[in-house]
Amino acid sequence: MRSPDARLRLIALVLALVSLVIVGRLVDLQVLGYGRYRDEVDTLVHRQYTLPQPPPGRVYDRNGALLVGNMPVYDVGAEVSMIRDPQAAARALAPILNLPLGDLLATLTPPANLEEGRIVWRPIAKKISVEQAKRLQELELLWLTLTPTWQRTYPEGDLAAYVLGFVNEEGNGYGLLGSQWAFLQGEHPQLAGDVTGNTSPLADTLVRTARSPLPVAGMDLRLTLDRTVQAYIEEQARLATEQYKAEGCTIIVMDPRTGEIIAMASWPKYDPARYAEYMVEGETTIFSDPAVTRLYEPGSTFKVITVAGALDAGLVNLDWSYYDAGGLEYGGIIVRNWDGRAYGQQNLQGLLAKSLNVGAATLSTRVMGPEVFYRYVRAFGFGQPTGIEIAGEAAGVVHLPSDWNWEDAFLATNAFGQGIAVTPLQMITAFAAVANDGVMMQPHLVAERRLPDGSSVVVPPRPLGQPIKPETARTLQELLVRAVEKEVPQAMVPGYRIAGKTGTAQIPGVGGYEQDQVIGSFIAFGPVPDPQVVVLVKIDRPGNEPWLRWGSQTAAPFFAQMAPRLFMLLGIPAAPQAQVQP
Amino acid sequence: MSVIWLQKTHGVQQRQVHKERTLAAVLFVALVVLTLLAGAYLALMARNTYLAQDIWSMEKDLAQFERANRALEIEIATWTRIERLQERARQLGYKPADQVDYMVLEVPGAQP
Numbered sequence: 001m002r003s004p005d006a007r008l009r010l011i012a013l014v015l016a017l018v019s020l021v022i023v024g025r026l027v028d029l030q031v032l033g034y035g036r037y038r039d040e041v042d043t044l045v046h047r048q049y050t051l052p053q054p055p056p057g058r059v060y061d062r063n064g065a066l067l068v069g070n071m072p073v074y075d076v077g078a079e080v081s082m083i084r085d086p087q088a089a090a091r092a093l094a095p096i097l098n099l100p101l102g103d104l105l106a107t108l109t110p111p112a113n114l115e116e117g118r119i120v121w122r123p124i125a126k127k128i129s130v131e132q133a134k135r136l137q138e139l140e141l142l143w144l145t146l147t148p149t150w151q152r153t154y155p156e157g158d159l160a161a162y163v164l165g166f167v168n169e170e171g172n173g174y175g176l177l178g179s180q181w182a183f184l185q186g187e188h189p190q191l192a193g194d195v196t197g198n199t200s201p202l203a204d205t206l207v208r209t210a211r212s213p214l215p216v217a218g219m220d221l222r223l224t225l226d227r228t229v230q231a232y233i234e235e236q237a238r239l240a241t242e243q244y245k246a247e248g249c250t251i252i253v254m255d256p257r258t259g260e261i262i263a264m265a266s267w268p269k270y271d272p273a274r275y276a277e278y279m280v281e282g283e284t285t286i287f288s289d290p291a292v293t294r295l296y297e298p299g300s301t302f303k304v305i306t307v308a309g310a311l312d313a314g315l316v317n318l319d320w321s322y323y324d325a326g327g328l329e330y331g332g333i334i335v336r337n338w339d340g341r342a343y344g345q346q347n348l349q350g351l352l353a354k355s356l357n358v359g360a361a362t363l364s365t366r367v368m369g370p371e372v373f374y375r376y377v378r379a380f381g382f383g384q385p386t387g388i389e390i391a392g393e394a395a396g397v398v399h400l401p402s403d404w405n406w407e408d409a410f411l412a413t414n415a416f417g418q419g420i421a422v423t424p425l426q427m428i429t430a431f432a433a434v435a436n437d438g439v440m441m442q443p444h445l446v447a448e449r450r451l452p453d454g455s456s457v458v459v460p461p462r463p464l465g466q467p468i469k470p471e472t473a474r475t476l477q478e479l480l481v482r483a484v485e486k487e488v489p490q491a492m493v494p495g496y497r498i499a500g501k502t503g504t505a506q507i508p509g510v511g512g513y514e515q516d517q518v519i520g521s522f523i524a525f526g527p528v529p530d531p532q533v534v535v536l537v538k539i540d541r542p543g544n545e546p547w548l549r550w551g552s553q554t555a556a557p558f559f560a561q562m563a564p565r566l567f568m569l570l571g572i573p574a575a576p577q578a579q580v581q582p
Numbered sequence: 583m584s585v586i587w588l589q590k591t592h593g594v595q596q597r598q599v600h601k602e603r604t605l606a607a608v609l610f611v612a613l614v615v616l617t618l619l620a621g622a623y624l625a626l627m628a629r630n631t632y633l634a635q636d637i638w639s640m641e642k643d644l645a646q647f648e649r650a651n652r653a654l655e656i657e658i659a660t661w662t663r664i665e666r667l668q669e670r671a672r673q674l675g676y677k678p679a680d681q682v683d684y685m686v687l688e689v690p691g692a693q694p
Binding site for chain 2: 052055058065066069070071072130148150153155156157159215227228231564
């Protein structure tokens, strides 16, 4: 061993052996034991995690005023297995969370037979304010968890409550929010990766998955509603209810050229912020928007549809006339005029102006027949939902000759709006088609969808169809202007040529129609010949004197009362040259 | 030993030393290169992790600002709600007009 070569060989051998041991160990760790060690690591740090809850999309009115927003709040929880002194913890949290000390103590006390190493987490409070969360953070309690989340907030209070609606935590709900939840909810995926001790993703995990820790918010919606007009007509709906001692009132304002709903209100209304209280009391029917879910028999306003069909089919013209004997027998019933009178020789002008049931029934039974009549009823959208972005829209009830419960009398009564059930939105959409030269536009509330990346999609006006020809529509417009000017002057608005039709519908009850109970309505559009707005006023069960409950005595004058300011808010100037046509 | 033998063996030794030196130099250079590469890799990874942490931290700040922004938006909307504006107008002595007259003023030269 004295030879240098021998010593060198020995050193080389030792180094080789050490290297071999190290390499062997590395192979053992990296190759042979890879699976086992990977599993151990996964068990320790690889977890499912969720990014913070994304804010649902906001809702704005047509001018950008916030209608539904999100207030940042926090959910509070505690890993109670880590709490050493529950008494002190409860005393520290109770004044900040405004919770009873006893309840808090019970929540924060770990289970008596808690196994070593087992984690027990319990929720303490939901949706606390940012200020409360800051005070909790200042306590520096390691076992306390604060999860950022959002509280749906309605800055305008109960404005447009029926239209906006709400959704519960499962995403089920009412109104626009219920219908548009798929767009409004943000992306909240369950992800997996290496996490920190408090289940937040490691920065490395985020880099590898190319994933931002920011949650992807839901789409924002800009509506066609105008909050000023909405506030105005909500006030008017309340006034109408009080003025006529009615059970309720619905008013809709729509642009016939685009189908945009500018305002839609019903009275009485509810406060969406208090929905939990209504739920507890079982008053869930209060959440449905009466303008799109509550059916009613439209009464004489439906005569416009009957006349439109007869005119458009070429079966009658302005020279057509019939003899009004005050009654018409058809299908086992006798149709009578609203006042029981006979009006003698009448034309379309007289039929609409005097609102003659016998005339309407004559058109449907003697002139049109069921095939033509119901073709137009369907073309105007009755018996099917309009497709507006409100959850739970009703389709209405239209009996057809092929139905099992068909009665021949329906053909006569449907012509003047009895035995048929519609929603206020269906009626105003049909009138809007007459105002828009026969083109029926899709009624809609969403004007624009704004994506989280800043881009936006404008919802264009969409025609639903053309139930009548433009010339038919223009003829009808003139007939309806004259009907207002001659027979319902109380509905006229100085400076504007208004076309409209009143309706007084009986209310079906058990064994027939309710005595002295009616729904008075008036649907108008103007200014003719270039109508820019359609307005529906529907007053449910007016409680004033029975002989003053007709639509011409309630809804029509109320329209005239509210219209001037409405036109001003809509920016529709009066035409000084607008004259009453002879 | 003959002179020739010594010359031969000396020459062999010299060649071996030269080879060993070359080998040592190559190994040394390789070691240096490997060390540099490993160092660069580690520096890159450290920088990457640092930047990822930095980005995440900034994104978390952004999320906080976004939350604060939403809260401010609600506050502004609450202050400008119609009910509050009407109340303020009443406090200032305004009241709803009894009669509304919509007047269109024609301004010479203005586009309609």
